[in-house]
Amino acid sequence: MARSAQLKIDVSSDVPAYRQIADQVRALVVEGALEPGDSLPPVRKLALDLGIHFNTIAEAYRTLAREGLLDITHGHGARVAGISSKSPDPEEAENFRQRLRELVAMVRSRGLSTRRIVGELRAVVDGLEQ
């Protein structure tokens, strides 16, 4: 059966399109929907499908390549490299905690219940453990 992985961007969002793309591809790699060695569509093809400029896609790919999630080789396009197994920078964990606290505070202030937030976080953790 053919695998499927979809990208969805909101052009009216405050978050830049390249960030939305990079975030979603990263999530797909972490969740295993994209496996190491999978080719991503050419920049122009994805730009065409999303109706945005190809530089936006190229920027998203470059961001992911800098993080080590993608291999970009001339003539072969972008391939999923997998998740790095090196030990993380201690500052990275601190950053993560800070961003998570900010995110939780933001959705809580917008009315999402504590129970719902805990449920969503648990679902993410379960996905990671699988």
Place this chain on the structure above:
Amino acid sequence: MSDATSIRLMDLGLRTLQASLILLGPKIWPWLPGRVPERGSTFFGVRVPPEFARSDTGRNILRTFRRRLWTGIFALAGIFAVAAPDGVIQTLLFFCAVTMSWLISWVLYGIAERRTRIDAESAPEPSVRTATLFPEGHSQSRGLALLAWALTIVPVAMPLTTGILLALNWSRYPVRLHPDRKLSIIVMGVGFGLMVTSIQLALRIGARGSDWATTPDASLKYRTYLGLMMGIVSAAIIGNMCTDSLWPLYRPGATMAPFEVTFPVLLIALGFAHWVRFKLAKLFDSRSGDPMADRCWKWVFFYYNPSDPAWVVPTRSGIGCSLNHARATVWIIYGVATVSCLLAFIQIAHLVPDLIRTDFAIRESLH
């Protein structure tokens, strides 16, 4: 069969064919009863609330549009069938009537669009766009892909080959049949063929995977069949030009390909095109929304969106395709087609009175 009977039959066949072509032009046939001009959440290309198409106002706009369109087109086809004189003038009037039918549908669609804008509550433009990360085309059959490629190449290859054959046999070509003018017609064929081939290529590499259908594979299938329809219609027209030009070389004494040869071929091509048309109607998925804003459509039917990388997009009703006029490539395609058509017209313009005179003389001698 006598020559007079043969010509009378040819006139009748051609007249019937041309009148039916006026009635079933590409801008007319989608408006047979039963079809609602919806695509995504649009009605006559305007973003409206989903229930508008089924409201009394929506139904009224559609009914009025359909009544006006079909009355206008039936009247046009009827006047043509009854009043057009036989011969070359009939063919010239046919082209005028086809252009007229397009203009009528254009104006009426514009009126319906305006009425929708006035009467309907405007709905927000979509801001969410989707794309798949895995390539399309896995489910396409090899036969269909080969046929599509063949019909992409044929519209250009056929007039090019004819041009080369004419050039190689220049000295053998009967001077009274004006080989230079035949070559001009072939140049026009090359320009027309280039345009059709470019649009077919654009449908493959310059179209969104979510247009015309909800999945990339289904969209590719629709685009392939759309390319097939363009390919078969243009191959039939260009093939006719090429056969007419080459016939006197291989059948000494003949001025053009006989009607008994060309007419059945045209009928077969027309039948195939209609089959593809029904197939396209089945493949079209009205849930495939238009991700771009209404304001990208200029003068009702012309798509102009500099921020859209697509070369080719579905028309506002979703049937068929429209080019993105903000792309330079599209204007290059138009430029090539226009220059070659102009070259041919300049060369053959003074041939038309000659043709009409000869046609009258032949008919006079037969009566």
